[in-house]
Every structure is written in structure tokens, then in C-alpha cells.
Amino acid sequence: MNQIAQHLPVLIILFPLCATLLCPLISHFSPDWGKRSVISALFLSVVCAVWQLVIVVSSGESIHYFLGGWKPPIGIEFAVDNVNAVIILLVAVISWTTSLFSSPFEKKERTRSLYSAGYYSMLAFLAVGLLGMSTTGDAFNLYVFMEITAISGYGLIAVGEEKGPIASFRYLMTGTIGASMYLLGVGFLYASTGTLNMADLADKMPQLTDSPLIIIAVACLIVGFGIKMALFPLHGWQPAAHSYAHPGADPMIAGIMIKIPAYAMLRFFYCIFIEDSKVMQLFFAALGVMAVLGVLFGSLKALRYDTYNKILAYSSIGQVGYIAMGFAIGNVYGLIGAVLHIVSHAFMKAGLFYTSGALKYRYGIHETTYLGQVYRKMPVTSLTMVVCALSMIGLPPFAGFFSKWYLALGAIQKGQYIFVAVLILSSLLGAIYFFRIIEKLFMEREKISDEENNMRTEKKGKELPWQMLVPLIVVVAAVILIGLFNAYIAGDVLKPVITEVFLK
């Protein structure tokens, strides 16, 4: 038992990796078992992630895992602390639920056994890439994981709706530029320090503070991460990609694919650079401007659309702005708010995209104008939609409120009242567009006739297959539980590490 516990950081990645490599072989004989192997491997990852979180929180020390047995500056290192473990658990849970959720979609579309294998391989690789990105402690390894995430993302977007390939191609172009900018930034760092390990880079940094090379590197890194996390002026690929992706995989793409680069950015900048150097001042200023503009732009743009997915996609731009705002505030509360917002927004946005996928599965609708009275037939879906929407607006019992609360606290503490104003304003805008959806759901007349309904589903009376209900319930539970236990999460789990590691 103890021996397994020692390998947990790498096991979390190895389970889905083995499953995805075996998936084509198993699917050759039986597509269903290929699918099941991936889902069960992702479930094992969830179990391991919970275990790891318990170990890390109870011992209070971070785990360092040396791959290949080489000590850090020579080899590659996995570093897991409290914050990391929370993010890993988040990724594992959403990957598992998404793989469950997409199973009915994939079954409906399956033309040959390779299709099923390919779909699940890409999904599991997306999970592997994101897990790796949040675990690794090596700058170049981060690039490799970033590419894995990106390529599986291209695939999942391209197999989606009709406009998917175009959206995917644009994402491929922008994403490659982003990854190359990141690589260029790492190149500058490597040229000035000679190492790639993040902890080692942090050790070397004090002698190099204010060197012009570092400033160039930071500029490249901001552009690179900014493209990957769809920060405001670099968000060009995001709305189309999120709205036309495969409906089964969309929760994962929209929920966590843009959050984990944000988290990687947090780790990269706060772990490596010293807080009161010139570089970080540049970082704060650039991110602050981008965040404020992004929040306003996303919220305003979301008002203009009636397509459910587009509203959600543009609201994501705003939400990423909040996270960047947390980075730009840069004190304890700001960072707690940012990390908490990464977690809560991942659940909320995944939940909203689950409902979008469910509506598409059941009725084939995209427009919010057709939502009238759907709640009579799909109570669980509607409940999820309402809970997640209220949480997105930021109403108290749910998770979304508390992350915004910490952000506001941090901004007030630092005296940046413009952030507070932007927070309140965009929450109001969010309220407008989400209440419009909720109003249509409950108040409007029914638009979808029963005949159409019968044509689309074979089994009448049942709301959704169980594979789709489980994710919805998990997400609702997560949103409510994070809201209820936020004091514990923020105070006991996140705060010690954030004060110790990020703000040393």
C-alpha cells in the first residue's frame, strides 16, 4: 500500500495513458470494452487523485517525484503540493464525468470501431495532457504536455459540428503560435540560466533580476500562456472553438482546457520570479489591463447572442479575465480567489456545457429561444442549469460567489478599486444574460412539439441515459459543496501553500 502511495503522482497519469494506448487494440475486438477501459482508467485516476489530496493535506508537505530516479536539475521532477493536488482532482473528476457523458453521443455516431477508439483516445489524451501540465515541475516538459493538450483539442473540436474543422484549423494556427512563443520564452530563460527545472530557475533568478533578457522572456511567456488560456486580446480562437466542438467533449474543452494553462501561468510566474522585481511589476500591469478589458468585453459580447453555446463561450472570456485579475492583484486573497475561481468556474462551465450537450442530445437545439418549458421534461438538466447559472452570477450559497468574494477582498486590500467596480459591473451583466436564459426556460411557451421529441429519442419518458445524469449530479454537488466548505478549502488547504510557495 505504502509502495503504491509513493508512486501516486505518476500513476494518475499512467492509468489513462495505458488505457488510451490500448484502446485501439481493444476496440478492434469490441468497441464497448475499449470505451469502458478508458472510463474505468479515468475513474482510477479520480481515486488516486483523492488519495493524493488526502496524503498531501494531512502531511502538510509537498510530494516530489523524480522521474527516472534523477535528481531535479538533471532529470524531470513532479511536484505536488496542496494547490496542485486540488487542481489535479478537479481535472480528474471532470475528465471522468466527461468520458461518461460522451458515451451516448459516441454510440449514436459510431460508424466503425476505430471511431470509438479514436474519440476515447483523444479524450483520455486531453486528460493526460492537462494532468501533466498541472503536475510537472519542468519548463520543457510543460511544453510537451501543452502540445498534447492542444492536439487532442484540435481533434475534438474538428469532429464536432459542421463548422468544427474551420474553428479547429484556426485554433491550430493560433495554438501553435502560442506554444512557439512559450518555447521561445523558455529559450530565453535557458540561455540566461542554463537550466529548465522550475525550482532551479527560481534559485537562479535573484542574481538575474531586471536583466533585459528576463523581461523579453516574460513578454513571450505572457503571449504564449495568454493564447492558451484565451485572455482578452488573444482570445480569437476561443468562441468558435468552444461553440462548435463535439458536444460530448465540450464540457472538458470549455471547462478545463483554458483553466489549466492559467494555473500553469500562476505556477510559472509566482514560483520563478521574485515578487517585487521589475519583471513582476510588468506582469501585474499587463495582466491587470488584459483582465479588466477581457471581463468587460466577454460580458458585453455575451449579451448579443441567442445561441446558448456562444453565450457560454463569451462568458468564458470574462471568467478567464477574473482569474487573470486574481493574478494581477497578487496578494494572498487575490491568489486564493484566482485558484478558487479556477476550480469553481471549471465546475460551473462544465455543468452549463453538460446541459447544452444534454439539450442537443435530446432535442437537437442550440438556440435559447427554443428553451420554453423544457424544465417539465428534463428536471435534472434544468436544475443543473439554474444552479450553475446562479453560481456564475455569484449568488451566495454557491461556489461562484466565494471566489468573487476573495477577489474583491484582495482588490480592496491592495487598494485597486477599479477591479472591484469591474467585478460588480460584470456580475450585473452576467445576471442579465443568465436570467434571460432562465426566464426563457420557465416563462416562455413550449416551442418543441411532442412529435419532434418522439423522433429524436427512442425511449419516451426517460429524461436522459444514466451516463448523462451522473455528470450533472456530480457537478451540482460539487458547486454546492465548494460553496458550503469554502472556508475550509480556502483557509486550510490553499492558504498555507499560497503564502509559503507563491508569496515567499
Added chain:
Amino acid sequence: MTDIIDRLEFFLADRGIYMLALILFAVGIYGMIACGNYMKKIMCMNIMQVSIIFFFLTFGQKEGGTLPIALENIFSAEAYINPVPHALMLTAIVVSLGTTGVGLALLMKIKDIYGTIEEEEITGKGGK
């Protein structure tokens, strides 16, 4: 004559090579953004990646170093070119092959759907 060559070489060693590599990078990015043809965009993407790979490799150059293959009797670090950038760039080069493959597959799919690979025509057909 040799004086000019010496000076030129010093200029190149000091900053000229970096400048040319970064210009290649910029030309690549410019091509990716400005070219209307999707095939050319993919080619420009490759150009950009080559420039980054070369940029990394320049960090490893050493005056008077030999290939990083250990010989029988030389063990000093000065005698060999720095192998780390080479190893990193082998990874990056393979990643670029993968990206190219996916890009070409997408290109053919786009051709199937829209019947063209020119950006203007696709946007005209509502491909946005």
C-alpha cells in the same frame, strides 16, 4: 579583406545570427497570419518552428567543440557541443511533424466541406 570578414563574423556571433533567426520567426508568423491559402499557412507554421529550433541550437554552439558523441579519450566538457538543446529540439521537431499531420488532415476536411482552401472564399461562404 580578412579584416572585413573578421568584423562580419564578430557581428554575426554577437548578434547577427540571432537577428536572422528572429527575422525568420517573424516571417513565419507573418505568413501564418497574412497568407490566404491554408496550405501555405501550414508551410509557414513549419518555417516558424524551424526558426525556433535553430534559435535553441545556437545556444549550444561552442568554439572548437565537436559532435556530442563521446570519444574514447576525451572527457572534458569543453571538447563537446552542448547536447541539451539537441535533445530538446529533437522532441520539438517531432511535435512539429505531428502538428503538420493534423493540419493536413484538417485541410483536406475543410476542402471536403467548403470546396476550397482559400480563406477569403471560405469566409464569404459563411465559414466564420
Added chain:
Amino acid sequence: MPILLLEGLLLLAMISIAIAIIFGKNLLAATIIYCGFSFSAMLLYTIVGAADVAFTEAIIGTISTVYFIIAIKSIKNRGEHDEKK
């Protein structure tokens, strides 16, 4: 020994090839020029001393040129089929 001079010349050649690809009209021609580009990239890597990378680039240059040509072929075929219909 003017190694750096050689590097500089090759880089200049590569930049001009890149510009030729951007402005060229014919896709097939661009592909052939691209083949030349990856050949000069290979030479460049060899000069820098990265023999492994050069080896890889040589093979990848070949394979990706083949991919490009096949893709062009397929795209042209499609176009002709559509016109016939």
C-alpha cells in the same frame, strides 16, 4: 574558418525561400521550394553541430514533402470531380 558566415548565408537563403513561399502562386512549386527549405535547414543544423537533429530533419523533410504533395493531389482531384458534376 568562417562557419558563422556560412550560417548567415544559409539563414538569408532560408528567409528568401520563406518569402518566396508566401508570395508564390503555385502550390506545387511552393511545396518543392519548401523541400529546398528543409534541405537548407538540415545543412544549417549540421553546421551548428547538431547531427542528430539534422538527421531527423532530413527524414522529416522528406516525409512532410510527400504528405504535402499527396494532399495537393487530393485537393486538386476533388476540385475536378466537383467541376464535372
Added chain:
Amino acid sequence: MKKSNSNKKLAAGLIAIIILVGASALKIGSFLPVIGAQDTPANSYLSEYYISHAVEDTASHNIVTAVLADYRGFDTLFETCVLFLSGITAVMILSTKKKISHDKTIRTINDNSEHIFSSNIMDAAFRIVVPIILIYGIYVLIHGEISLGGGFQAGALLACAYLLDRIIPSFQMRVKHITDEIALITAGTGALFYVITGILPMLNGGNFLEFNKLPFGSGAGDIAGLHSTGILMIEIGVTLCVMGIIITILEVVLERTDFDD
């Protein structure tokens, strides 16, 4: 008229960008270390360790292979996975569409099975070149530790041999086509072999990919030998994966192309 106008704009933008980037790069270049200097941070800190310890640690004379496959073996695992992923993505993207009917292709091949384009030369070249490529591929795979090359190059070479066979239409004894599914399974197996090589030391009490804990070999004294075995094993995996994926992408793209016009 419109075309030349847009070309002019393109050129103007390009020139502006070149001048802008060139000027700023001159500035950036002056901060970067001088090329060829011995004492830059990149050349002195970690690389010194790698160069002076690679042979005794891993018994691999090619230091690049030692760094790639041993010190940073985890990167290489995911590099292989990136290739696998790109193959599977290409299959997925192109799988949903109708294919060009195979009857036509087969018929034309049967009709002109002897001469399609100057096939005598092609045939002769094929017979000579392919065996050499295959042998060279295996050589590169096995000698990856000693001289240039390694798993990736070997896999690409082996795939090149298949590629030649596939794009020379008239060769009569053609190998039966490998379908994309089989090629993908091969690739997956190769990458899985890599992962298993990494997992074996974990069963023996080591970390993931820690080759000196591999459960075979002649006892504790032979650490470098064990590393050498490990490197060879993962390179076999990489070879299989790369070969499979290059064939997969080729097949997927070729499936939609007919060469008989």
C-alpha cells in the same frame, strides 16, 4: 488588379515587419550570450554534468541519446505520445467522409499493372533501394547509443520503405496494404512497450523509468548496462510507434487520393 494590390499590401507589411523585428532583434541579440563562447550559462551549468557523466551513467556514447532517452526519458515518452495522438486525430478527422471508390483504383492498377509511369526504372530502383533502407533503419535503431540516430529516425526510415512501396504504383509484388487500423494498433503497442519499460522498475522498487532498477541484468554492479538495456527497449517502442503513425497518416491521406488521372 485586385490581386496585385493585395500582393503589394502583403509586401509592405512584410518589409515593415522585417525592419521592425530586425531592429529589435539587434537589441535583443546584444543581451544574449556571444555564439560559440564557452562560459555561457547554457554551456556550463547542466551540460557539463551530462557530458562528463553520460558514459559512466548510461554506457551511451551518444550524449544526445543519453539525455533524450535516459535523463529526460519522460519527455520522449510524451513526444512519442504526441505522434500517436496526431495519427489518431488525423484518422478521426478524415474518417467520417465517404471514400473514393476502390473499384476504380483496383481496375486501373490491373489494367496498367506493367507501365504506369516509367515503371521499369521505378521497379529496379525499388528492388535495390528498399532492402538497403530497411537494413539501414535497423542499424540506426541498434546503434542509436553509439552513433547518430535512435528510435525516431529508425522508425521514420522503416516507414519510408513502406512509403516507397505505396507510392510506386506498378510494383507487382506489392505488399498488401496495411490498413490504418492495424497501423494504429502497431503504434499503440509500441508506445505501450515504452510505458511498460517504465513500469517494470516500479515493480522492482524504483521510480518510473528508473532503468537501474530493471528486473533483469547481471546483478547490482552493472548499472550502466541496465541503462543501456532500458534505452534499447524504449527505442524499440519509439520505432514501432513512429513507423505505425507515419504509415497511418499516409494511408489516411492516400485513401482519399487517386493517382490515376
